[in-house]
Amino acid sequence: MDILVVDSDVAIKEYYTHLLESEFRNVKVRFCASGEEALADLDEHSCDIVLTESLVSDAMDIFEFLARLTERRVPAVVVSSQGPERLIVECLRNGALDFVTKSNIKLGHLPAIIARALLEADRWQKIQTYERSVPHREEYSRLDDRLRSYVDAERRQESRAAAVSGEAGQAAGEDEFVEGQSYFIIYLYLQINFPPELKGGMDPRRFAMLQSRVLDKFVEIAPRYGGRLWTRKEDGCFFAFVGDSYLTALLAAIEIRASLNIFNMTVENLNASINVNMALTCGHTVYKEDHGQIYSEALNLSAHMAINNSDKNVTLLTASIYDQLDQRARKYLFKAGQFEGHEIYRYEAIA
Numbered sequence: 228m229d230i231l232v233v234d235s236d237v238a239i240k241e242y243y244t245h246l247l248e249s250e251f252r253n254v255k256v257r258f259c260a261s262g263e264e265a266l267a268d269l270d271e272h273s274c275d276i277v278l279t280e281s282l283v284s285d286a287m288d289i290f291e292f293l294a295r296l297t298e299r300r301v302p303a304v305v306v307s308s309q310g311p312e313r314l315i316v317e318c319l320r321n322g323a324l325d326f327v328t329k330s331n332i333k334l335g336h337l338p339a340i341i342a343r344a345l346l347e348a349d350r351w352q353k354i355q356t357y358e359r360s361v362p363h364r365e366e367y368s369r370l371d372d373r374l375r376s377y378v379d380a381e382r383r384q385e386s387r388a389a390a391v392s393g394e395a396g397q398a399a400g401e402d403e404f405v406e407g408q409s410y411f412i413i414y415l416y417l418q419i420n421f422p423p424e425l426k427g428g429m430d431p432r433r434f435a436m437l438q439s440r441v442l443d444k445f446v447e448i449a450p451r452y453g454g455r456l457w458t459r460k461e462d463g464c465f466f467a468f469v470g471d472s473y474l475t476a477l478l479a480a481i482e483i484r485a486s487l488n489i490f491n492m493t494v495e496n497l498n499a500s501i502n503v504n505m506a507l508t509c510g511h512t513v514y515k516e517d518h519g520q521i522y523s524e525a526l527n528l529s530a531h532m533a534i535n536n537s538d539k540n541v542t543l544l545t546a547s548i549y550d551q552l553d554q555r556a557r558k559y560l561f562k563a564g565q566f567e568g569h570e571i572y573r574y575e576a577i578a
Contacts, residue, residue: 304327406515411512413472417505484542
């Protein structure tokens with residue numbers, strides 16, 4: 228049996244491979260990072276079923292991707308990081324045999340869903356052949372486009388509701404994470420830069436106390452916005468925001484910068500300003516209790532963006548986060564070029 232998984236999250240490959248190989252005999256699992264890559268793969272190789280994330284690429288939405296799979300008579304199951312009602316309905320109407328959220332994978336649903344879809348595949352193909360022979364009514368396409376547009380509105384509404392109620396920060400407390408389960412995480416990495424004249428001209432013990440004092444301030448701020456401290460180093464740390472808390476993660480970064488500005492102005496005998504670079508990225512992460520063993524492309528990218536930037540006091544974020552923000556937030560963000568193949572934006576306090 229050949230299964231094609233379409234998901235941009237590198238970290239989830241190991242989880243899918245282990246799950247599918249343990250549940251099915253003689254299974255071969257292939258991975259593609261986008262809908263376009265998957266369609267090119269299917270031009271060369273067949274598969275029995277496609278498991279696809281609902282976010283397949285910037286250029287193609289999940290509905291178009293499902294339509295293209297239906298044209299090829301390839302059955303698909305959507306395994307989504309997001310689960311708004313309208314998204315589920317539209318995916319099923321556009322050819323998906325089933326829909327499951329990633330938060331429910333550990334409940335054991337997925338193997339049974341895949342098995343049922345495979346048993347239904349030949350019948351589904353016959354139904355699709357008949358369905359395509361019967362044209363839609365004239366007004367169908369207009370109403371179909373309108374209903375699909377509700378998916379984005381529903382996603383935005385969920386995000387705003389979570390930000391207001393605090394659910395984005397409380398949806399999965401640290402003690403509620405499950406080893407081996409995948410979560411959608413927004414990462415905020417901050418790297419503190421101490422000027423050489425400050426570090427070199429200070430007693431080592433006093434300097435260590437200063438480092439700790441600065442980080443302590445930042446560690447207090449992020450949890451107020453739902454962020455969790457995952458890793459702390461001497462001169463930097465990772466915060467994780469679970470779910471769609473894009474705006475709250477950005478607001479946490481803005482308050483951290485403001486608190487550092489106040490610190491620089493009010494601390495006595497500080498002969499040079501301390502700087503901090505921050506980066507926001509997002510992606511799926513397979514959770515491990517030992518945070519040092521967590522591998523995530525998004526986590527690594529956030530660290531690279533903050534550490535390897537030659538500018539001082541910058542707050543950067545990827546296009547995947549920018550695209551989820553409303554116009555009021557976007558007016559403070561400006562294109563900053565490419566970094567490791569990702570389009571990035573820079574926050575500026577004056578719009």
